[in-house]
């Protein structure tokens with residue numbers, strides 16, 4: 001583990017305490033809306049990768065950090081009653097800042113970023129909380145006039161609950177309004193997938209809270 005990582009982990013531990021009081025709970029938590037599922041998409045990572053830790057901006061052994069705007073994503077995994085689920089597995093993958101996935105099936109001509117980890121798997125702690133640092137993904141064209149808004153893919157699993165595959169979006173993105181995948185999700189679930197990122201003095205980059213509610217089997 002690099003020195004930079006130790007520093008950011010320490011900052012984050014402090015930050016997660018302050019965050020509980022500092023950020024408003026997401027709408028999903030307030031309304032106990034089960035987080036809606038969405039398509040997995042074609043770019044779930046298939047290339048083996050040893051570094052899948054919580055810091056996607058820094059690959060172990062690389063000098064440089066990923067290109068793009070750093071952000072923290074944090075939140076809780078909960079059951080329908082709002083009880084935290086410890087040790088749930090949160091698997092995330094996304095395009096880089098230019099909108100390109102490190103996946104052989106992505107034919108987008110945008111450049112790869114060799115310093116972007118692109119994929120992380122973390123577990124929730126005793127209070128159901130997870131966190132990871134990444135960069136804001138770029139938008140990318142799909143077909144014709146359809147461009148996907150910036151989004152992060154999630155796969156969340158916990159024994160006794162249905163596995164959830166979904167996507168998280170960024171508030172105030174014009175492309176959110178024209179995205180067929182996001183707009184196929186009925187309210188109130190749709191709003192629960194869109195996250196506001198704010199500056200927070202305990203974090204070294206803007207932080208967004210994405211709570212995830214799983215359905216019992």
Ligand SMILES: [Fe+2]
Pocket residue numbers: 041043095148151153
């Ligand atoms: Fe995607």
